[in-house]
Each structure stands twice: as C-alpha cells, then as structure tokens.
Amino acid sequence: MFDAIQAAPADAILGLMEAFKNDANSDKVNLTVGVYKDETGGTPVLESVKVAEAKLLEGESSKGYLPIGGLGEFCDLTQDLYFGSGHEVVSSGRAATFQTPGGTGALRVAADFIHQNFPKASIWCSTPTWPNHPKVFKAAAVNVENYPYFDADSHGVNIDGMLDAIKAAPVGDVICLHACCHNPTGADPSAEQWKQIADAVYDRGLLPFLDFAYLGFGDGIDSDRSALTEFARPGAELLVASSYSKNFGLYRERVGALTVVTAGAASAKTVASQVKATIRTNYSNPPSHGASIVREILVDDALRQQWDGELAEMRERINGMRKLFTQTMAERLPGRDFSFIERQRGMFSYSGLTAEQVDTLREKFSIYIVRDGRINVAGINPGNVGPLCDAISSILGPG
Numbered sequence: 001m002f003d004a005i006q007a008a009p010a011d012a013i014l015g016l017m018e019a020f021k022n023d024a025n026s027d028k029v030n031l032t033v034g035v036y037k038d039e040t041g042g043t044p045v046l047e048s049v050k051v052a053e054a055k056l057l058e059g060e061s062s063k064g065y066l067p068i069g070g071l072g073e074f075c076d077l078t079q080d081l082y083f084g085s086g087h088e089v090v091s092s093g094r095a096a097t098f099q100t101p102g103g104t105g106a107l108r109v110a111a112d113f114i115h116q117n118f119p120k121a122s123i124w125c126s127t128p129t130w131p132n133h134p135k136v137f138k139a140a141a142v143n144v145e146n147y148p149y150f151d152a153d154s155h156g157v158n159i160d161g162m163l164d165a166i167k168a169a170p171v172g173d174v175i176c177l178h179a180c181c182h183n184p185t186g187a188d189p190s191a192e193q194w195k196q197i198a199d200a201v202y203d204r205g206l207l208p209f210l211d212f213a214y215l216g217f218g219d220g221i222d223s224d225r226s227a228l229t230e231f232a233r234p235g236a237e238l239l240v241a242s243s244y245s246k247n248f249g250l251y252r253e254r255v256g257a258l259t260v261v262t263a264g265a266a267s268a269k270t271v272a273s274q275v276k277a278t279i280r281t282n283y284s285n286p287p288s289h290g291a292s293i294v295r296e297i298l299v300d301d302a303l304r305q306q307w308d309g310e311l312a313e314m315r316e317r318i319n320g321m322r323k324l325f326t327q328t329m330a331e332r333l334p335g336r337d338f339s340f341i342e343r344q345r346g347m348f349s350y351s352g353l354t355a356e357q358v359d360t361l362r363e364k365f366s367i368y369i370v371r372d373g374r375i376n377v378a379g380i381n382p383g384n385v386g387p388l389c390d391a392i393s394s395i396l397g398p399g
C-alpha cells in the first residue's frame with residue numbers, strides 16, 4: 001500500500017534551511033527561519049526559563065496526565081497576560097482558555113471546533129498570511145477565503161481593500177487576524193485602523209479569530225495587546241490563539257493556548273465542553289513541561305521581571321536591527337527608500353525583493369531569504385548587516 005503513495009510537496013522554508021546548513025561559505029547569512037536569533041546567530045534558552053526549569057525539576061512529584069484543557073493556573077495566567085489582569089473578559093468568566101501544543105495546536109483545535117459547530121463557515125485569511133494558516137484550516141475541512149491585506153506600494157496595510165472584503169463576507173464567517181507583528185509582512189494596522197476593522201467585523205456579524213504569536217515582540221506587552229482589547233468589547237465574541245514559542249523562546253516545548261470569548265459566562269461553559277471534546281479526539285491532553293515553565297515564571301514576581309527584561313532585550317534587538325538595516329541601506333543606496341523596514345514590527349518584513357533577486361542573493365552571496373522576499377529581521381546582526389546591504393545594493397542598483 002505504501003509504495004503507491006506520492007511524496008508530499010517539500011516545505012520551502014525547511015528546504016532552504018537544509019541548503020543553508022550545507023553551504024560551505026563561512027560568511028553565509030540566514031534570514032529564512034521563524035525563530036529569534038541573538039547577535040551571535042544563536043537561539044538561546046532564556047535565563048528565566050532555565051531558573052524555572054530547575055525549580056520544576058526539584059519540585060515535580062508526578063508525571064500523571066494533565067486535564068484535557070491543560071493546567072488551570074497556566075490558563076488563568078494566559079488570560080491575564082493577553083487581556084491584561086482585571087479585564088472584564090477575565091473577571092466576568094465569559095472566556096474559556098485551553099492549553100494547547102503551541103499556537104499551531106490552538107489554530108487546529110479552533111478550526112476543528114469551527115468545522116463541528118459552524119460547518120458552513122469559511123475562515124478568511126489575509127493576503128499574504130503565514131503559509132500554515134490555510135493548510136491547518138483546510139486540514140480541519142474548513143473552507144478558506146482571502147481578504148486583501150498588504151499594500152506593496154506603501155509597504156503598509158491596504159485598509160480600504162480589507163474593509164471592503166469584510167463588509168462583503170458572508171455573515172457568520174470567521175476572520176483570522178494577526179493580532180500584532182504580521183507574518184510575513186511586518187505591516188500592522190494602526191490603533192485607529194484596528195477600531196475600523198473591529199467595527200466592520202462586528203457590524204457584518206463575523207467571528208474574529210486573533211492569531212497572537214508575537215505578544216511582546218512589537219512595541220511591548222501593553223501596546224501589542226491593543227488589537228485584542230479593541231475586539232474584547234462588552235458582550236463581543238472572539239477566538240484567540242496564543243503562542244509562547246517566540247516570547248518565551250519555548251519553540252520545541254510546544255506551548256500555546258486557545259481562548260474562546262463568549263457573550264456570557266453560561267455559554268462559556270457549554271462551549272468549553274465542545275472544545276474539550278475536540279481536544280480529546282485530537283491529542284487527548286496537552287504536554288506539561290513547557291506550560292509549567294510559563295506558569296512558574298508568571299506567578300513569581302522576580303522571574304516575571306527577569307522574563308520582562310529578556311523579552312524587552314529580544315524586542316529591542318530586532319527593532320535596533322530594523323533601524324541599522326534602514327540606515328545602512330540609505331548609505332549604500334540613497335536613491336531607494338527602505339524606511340518601511342524601520343516602521344514595520346515583529347520578526348518579519350516583506351523586503352520587496354523578487355524571487356529572482358532572492359535566488360541571485362543565495363547563489364552569489366550565500367544570503368538565504370524566502371522566495372516571496374520575506375526576511376527574518378532577527379537574522380541580521382551588526383556583523384552581517386554590512387555585507388548584506390552591499391549584496392542587496394549590488395543587485396538592486398541605485399534605483
């Protein structure tokens with residue numbers, strides 16, 4: 001039976017990672033993958049995580065299963081972190097949170113939940129979006145539609161196109177929005193635009209589904225929450241997929257959460273029973289280690305402070321590299337404007353480079369970029385920014 005199976009299409013980013021690994025050039029630069037890199041190009045374990053892990057190792061007394069929805073304290077802390085403690089959504093009990101294996105696990109559980117409970121609903125994704133969004137949603141048998149998002153001329157959000165699509169979407173559909181640090185473009189709506197988007201989504205009767213994979217990577221926890229707090233209006237319903245992969249550096253530990261915000265506490269209980277039924281037939285219950293680390297850090301004032309500092313360090317390094325790249329490109333090619341890189345937020349930016357230019361950068365300079373031109377800004381450091389900008393300048397010309 002297995003001999004008849006055709007190979008699945010290769011993952012473009014993982015293929016580039018493999019090619020990078022095999023590239024003998026010692027000056028090679030990797031701007032492809034979706035993980036944070038420090039100045040030395042490494043992805044270290046946070047110190048706060050190390051301390052929390054040591055405490056866990058010492059205090060752990062059982063390897064028994066977690067409940068289907070995961071660690072209750074972790075879920076409560078997740079609500080506080082994402083909505084802000086004391087937020088009405090949290091205090092009213094109308095939100096139900098479930099620990100999931102990463103943000104991807106939250107997206108999949110939500111998609112299964114949508115398919116089971118709203119079988120006719122489509123999920124609308126931004127153009128472009130994280131390539132796994134449509135794949136995960138389709139794998140759960142949910143139809144996927146697309147709304148305009150990125151404006152290549154301004155390197156910002158095509159707000160008019162987005163609002164028009166929202167106003168024309170079928171009532172009862174779901175719209176997936178990147179809560180901050182849009183992947184792959186780096187272009188986020190302003191606070192005023194988020195208000196317009198939330199007005200349009202609720203006026204049209206759509207269910208907002210916020211994918212929150214980069215809390216703290218934009219401008220700080222408070223301001224990165226602004227889209228979510230805009231949607232968390234009195235009595236409003238929404239879904240939130242959160243990931244702790246980036247902001248706690250816990251990628252391989254698979255820590256995330258799904259939060260369903262209902263109109264009132266009674267329906268939160270009913271919805272929770274359906275989400276748990278979905279989880280039970282999917283992976284039964286989540287893994288403990290990563291979520292225990294997050295809990296350990298968020299309940300302990302000193303560890304929480306240490307983590308805040310480490311998160312700020314990652315964010316400031318990325319934003320610093322955005323500035324340095326923009327300045328260096330301005331020196332190399334004063335006729336071209338790269339200031340949008342400095343305006344954008346999060347780990348990624350759409351560089352505007354074409355697939356052919358990306359291929360040339362790889363073949364001639366061992367600079368690895370995804371073919372749609374997306375760069376991982378965290379892959380830039382003071383040591384490689386010069387050669388990187390020289391190479392880009394040489395293929396772009398003065399403009």
Ligand SMILES: Cc1ncc(COP(=O)(O)O)c(C=O)c1O
Binds near residue numbers: 211244
């Ligand atoms: C937009 C977006 N959503 C979700 C995820 C999933 O993250 P996780 O690794 O926690 O599954 C990512 C990871 O790259 C992402 O970029």
